[in-house]
Amino acid sequence: MHKYIIKRLLMLIPVLIAISFILYAIMTLTPGDPARMILGDAATEEGIAALHKELGLDEPFLTRYFKWLLGVFQGDFGTSYRTRTPVFDEILSRLPYTCVVAFGAISISAVFGIVLGILSAVKQYSAGDNITLVATLLLTSMPDFWIGLILIIVFSVNLGLLPSITGDSISSYIMPWISASAGYLASTIRTTRSTMLDTIHADYVRTAKAKGAPPVDIVFRQSLRNALLPVITLIGINMGWQLGGTIIIEQVFAIPGLGSLLLTSIRMKDTSVVVASVTLVCLLASLINLLADILYAYVDPRVKAQYSKG
Amino acid sequence: MKKAISIILSLSMMLSLAACGSKTETVSNGTGGSSGSSETAQEAGSSGTSESTEVGGNVVINESGSVGDGSMAGREDLTFAMASETGSLDPGAYNNNWSFGVTMQIYESLLREAPGDRQEIEPVLCENYEFLDDGLTLRFHLKDGIKFHDGSIMTADDVEYSLNKAIGMPANSALSSMMIDAVKVDDSTVDLHLEYSFEPILNIIAFPTFGIVNKNWYENAEAEGRNINTEANGTGPYKFVSWTRGDSIVLEAFEDWHGGEVSIKDLTYKFLTDSTSASIALENGDVQALLGVSSADLKRLREIPEIFCATTYSSGMYYVGLNCEEGPFADIKVRQAMQYALNADEVLVGGMDGQGWTVTCAAPRGVFGYQEDFVPSRNNIEKAKELLEEAGYSDGVKASIKCAAFDEYLMSTQIIQEQARQAGIELEFEQMEETSLITDVFENHDFDSFYYWAGCAYPDIDSLYWRLYHSDSISKDNTAGVTELDDKLYQARTSHDDEERYELYREITAANDENVWYIPLIMSTYTVCVRSSLSNVYANNAGLYHISDWTY
Numbered sequence: 001m002h003k004y005i006i007k008r009l010l011m012l013i014p015v016l017i018a019i020s021f022i023l024y025a026i027m028t029l030t031p032g033d034p035a036r037m038i039l040g041d042a043a044t045e046e047g048i049a050a051l052h053k054e055l056g057l058d059e060p061f062l063t064r065y066f067k068w069l070l071g072v073f074q075g076d077f078g079t080s081y082r083t084r085t086p087v088f089d090e091i092l093s094r095l096p097y098t099c100v101v102a103f104g105a106i107s108i109s110a111v112f113g114i115v116l117g118i119l120s121a122v123k124q125y126s127a128g129d130n131i132t133l134v135a136t137l138l139l140t141s142m143p144d145f146w147i148g149l150i151l152i153i154v155f156s157v158n159l160g161l162l163p164s165i166t167g168d169s170i171s172s173y174i175m176p177w178i179s180a181s182a183g184y185l186a187s188t189i190r191t192t193r194s195t196m197l198d199t200i201h202a203d204y205v206r207t208a209k210a211k212g213a214p215p216v217d218i219v220f221r222q223s224l225r226n227a228l229l230p231v232i233t234l235i236g237i238n239m240g241w242q243l244g245g246t247i248i249i250e251q252v253f254a255i256p257g258l259g260s261l262l263l264t265s266i267r268m269k270d271t272s273v274v275v276a277s278v279t280l281v282c283l284l285a286s287l288i289n290l291l292a293d294i295l296y297a298y299v300d301p302r303v304k305a306q307y308s309k310g
Numbered sequence: 311m312k313k314a315i316s317i318i319l320s321l322s323m324m325l326s327l328a329a330c331g332s333k334t335e336t337v338s339n340g341t342g343g344s345s346g347s348s349e350t351a352q353e354a355g356s357s358g359t360s361e362s363t364e365v366g367g368n369v370v371i372n373e374s375g376s377v378g379d380g381s382m383a384g385r386e387d388l389t390f391a392m393a394s395e396t397g398s399l400d401p402g403a404y405n406n407n408w409s410f411g412v413t414m415q416i417y418e419s420l421l422r423e424a425p426g427d428r429q430e431i432e433p434v435l436c437e438n439y440e441f442l443d444d445g446l447t448l449r450f451h452l453k454d455g456i457k458f459h460d461g462s463i464m465t466a467d468d469v470e471y472s473l474n475k476a477i478g479m480p481a482n483s484a485l486s487s488m489m490i491d492a493v494k495v496d497d498s499t500v501d502l503h504l505e506y507s508f509e510p511i512l513n514i515i516a517f518p519t520f521g522i523v524n525k526n527w528y529e530n531a532e533a534e535g536r537n538i539n540t541e542a543n544g545t546g547p548y549k550f551v552s553w554t555r556g557d558s559i560v561l562e563a564f565e566d567w568h569g570g571e572v573s574i575k576d577l578t579y580k581f582l583t584d585s586t587s588a589s590i591a592l593e594n595g596d597v598q599a600l601l602g603v604s605s606a607d608l609k610r611l612r613e614i615p616e617i618f619c620a621t622t623y624s625s626g627m628y629y630v631g632l633n634c635e636e637g638p639f640a641d642i643k644v645r646q647a648m649q650y651a652l653n654a655d656e657v658l659v660g661g662m663d664g665q666g667w668t669v670t671c672a673a674p675r676g677v678f679g680y681q682e683d684f685v686p687s688r689n690n691i692e693k694a695k696e697l698l699e700e701a702g703y704s705d706g707v708k709a710s711i712k713c714a715a716f717d718e719y720l721m722s723t724q725i726i727q728e729q730a731r732q733a734g735i736e737l738e739f740e741q742m743e744e745t746s747l748i749t750d751v752f753e754n755h756d757f758d759s760f761y762y763w764a765g766c767a768y769p770d771i772d773s774l775y776w777r778l779y780h781s782d783s784i785s786k787d788n789t790a791g792v793t794e795l796d797d798k799l800y801q802a803r804t805s806h807d808d809e810e811r812y813e814l815y816r817e818i819t820a821a822n823d824e825n826v827w828y829i830p831l832i833m834s835t836y837t838v839c840v841r842s843s844l845s846n847v848y849a850n851n852a853g854l855y856h857i858s859d860w861t862y
Binding site: 030031033044048051084085094152156164165251252263269 | 480487
């Protein structure tokens with residue numbers, strides 16, 4: 001098991017280097033000049049040249065990339081062209097906000113998704129099951145930013161119950177969490193329901209029922225553990241999507257997270273910030289998926305045995 | 311049960327399709343006429359009204375400041391929402407209003423533009439100023455006892471250092487091209503030397519990027535572990551408290567400010583990039599001022615009594631640029647045909663929802679030298695066809711038009727494309743990222759035509775005309791390669807006779823109309839939206855808002 005984990009972690013290194021190189025190349029080789037973006041449309045040639053020198057933009061692409069990579073191994077992620085502050089500080093100041101939104105949304109979608117999925121499966125074809133299915137269809141169809149704006153209009157403007165923009169209070173995160181979790185809640189409900197239905201109808205569960213096992217035991221002990229494996233996979237993937245996909249929710253609710261930073265940095269061609277941010281998100285997503293894989297081992301002993309072999 | 315659900319879902323789908331029908335809008339153009347639909351004149355705020363002038367069909371500009379409704383009398387805090395984050399607290403680092411809008415509260419320049427009238431200049435850190443040596447030297451007599459936020463006193467050394475620093479900053483390179491250096495004469499006098507006498511120099515000195523810094527604080531910043539981009543020490547009415555990246559900058563009133571006590575003690579700049587969210591926050595009262603509203607949200611905000619929208623002319627204009635050296639537009643008759651094919655009124659209505667005005671020359675209304683009574687050669691399809699035939703393109707001509715992928719450009723460019731098509735000019739529409747457009751057009755000259763915006767750095771037509779028409783234009787905006795107007799431009803720039811200057815700019819405008827280097831078309835509004843409880847809020851198209859003047 002430990003060997004498996006170490007192997008996975010080591011594999012991450014070349015993957016992240018490859019990602020950073022591709023991103024650096026895209027940011028450098030696509031049209032647009034960060035110096036001109038900073039200095040504005042009345043910028044002079046001399047002004048642009050001076051800023052190029054100051055920011056190191058007069059060096060060749062590969063030189064800049066390898067200098068940046070060397071710096072990363074020494075803990076220096078470079079300096080933002082836009083703000084002239086260390087990239088690490090920029091990211092560190094934004095990451096907590098993104099994590100609050102992402103983890104909050106995933107928690108809501110996981111908890112409610114699994115519970116509602118179980119109920120739906122256990123009470124298949126009931127009124128509750130049908131209502132849940134229709135609700136999942138609606139949640140999947142509605143864009144998260146639209147949900148966010150509707151919530152703002154209803155709860156902030158009309159009812160005055162919640163703040164329209166994010167601040168220091170927990171209440172200011174309620175609407176972002178609901179908006180961000182909607183689509184993932186729907187997919188978690190559907191997946192849980194589907195996998196639960198498969199396991200509920202399995203032979204060993206029928207045997208347990210025949211032997212007189214209580215319903216709670218049937219659902220939680222016999223069925224759920226097997227049904228959870230695909231759900232864990234889904235939650236792991238969703239977490240990755242959340243970390244990288246909160247841009248729109250951050251724009252709507254004015255959350256100063258990584259998504260907003262990324263959007264601004266792409267527009268301003270702030271290469272170091274873009275590369276460092278995206279690489280960090282990839283790293284986090286990979287670690288979360290590794291965590292999901294480790295969790296399998298505790299949910300299903302057969303998987304643990306496989307890890308131990310390999 | 312399943313049948314019932316199916317019926318409900320089908321009905322829902324039908325309902326949603328029915329809701330997709332068209333809606334009528336009242337629109338109008340900005341030239342006093344109408345496009346056939348009814349128009350509503352819009353109020354300039356409600357209880358917070360000010361004197362205003364109706365210019366154009368449905369846009370009102372505000373000539374005096376807001377008069378608060380008293381609903382929040384005594385309130386001392388203000389949250390100002392902006393559509394983009396400040397880049398740096400160093401006053402010369404950035405030349406956009408998201409940055410200097412904040413830094414101008416912390417750092418003051420020697421002069422400032424009077425609220426509501428950009429042509430009137432007021433001394434701030436100097437008692438007075440005078441021109442010497444036929445306008446080649448601008449002498450400032452400094453005020454005594456001005457304090458920086460760290461308690462130190464402003465000296466002539468600080469002013470000399472600050473001006474020379476500003477002259478050398480890349481962000482100021484276009485503004486300071488005529489400045490040589492600043493020299494301390496004595497402990498209360500500093501001279502600014504110019505290469506030539508330049509009428510708008512006072513507006514340039516008043517610009518926030520020429521803010522006065524503390525020489526010792528600035529020079530020793532690195533040695534003392536300070537970052538001048540994220541820390542500040544100015545003479546302004548507000549001192550820096552904190553900066554939460556991506557979220558807000560907090561300032562507080564400077565108790566020893568030489569201008570006296572300010573009404574608003576706690577000032578927060580909040581960065582809200584989504585226009586709809588920001589306008590909702592203003593409506594809700596979560597913020598009290600908002601800069602950078604889309605025209606769709608602006609229309610809605612104007613109708614809310616608790617919101618006052620201070621509107622003025624924007625500082626730039628939208629234009630079509632043509633490649634006069636190669637491609638189909640190298641032929642002057644084809645360029646003239648293109649000009650005659652265009653109808654600026656329709657571009658304004660279709661592209662900007664009528665929120666703006668047409669322009670007669672390559673400058674926005676409201677700047678000195680704007681050619682109010684000039685009639686450009688536009689809007690004559692038959693003449694356009696005639697010219698194309700004379701040029702040998704009786705079967706039509708193909709070219710391309712590039713524009714940046716922003717709403718403000720996309721609709722307008724499509725309308726231009728259609729207008730040109732009616733005259734026989736088939737334009738292939740290429741939308742792209744703004745950075746790509748700038749590279750293609752201004753650096754590589756890889757275009758047939760393009761639609762873009764150019765703005766005035768100071769309220770004088772020289773700001774745009776020099777960039778667009780001078781052969782030594784030190785930014786790259788002279789995409790047409792114009793070389794024959796250098797003498798006129800220099801004469802107009804260095805003259806102090808307003809009539810002479812106006813006449814020279816008239817000649818340049820006429821030359822452009824004949825040669826069609828550029829086709830100026832429309833301009834938009836520039837609006838700051840505030841709660842009606844605020845007083846003394848003046849519209850300013852450079853985003854120069856002195857919050858110290860505002861009060862509830």
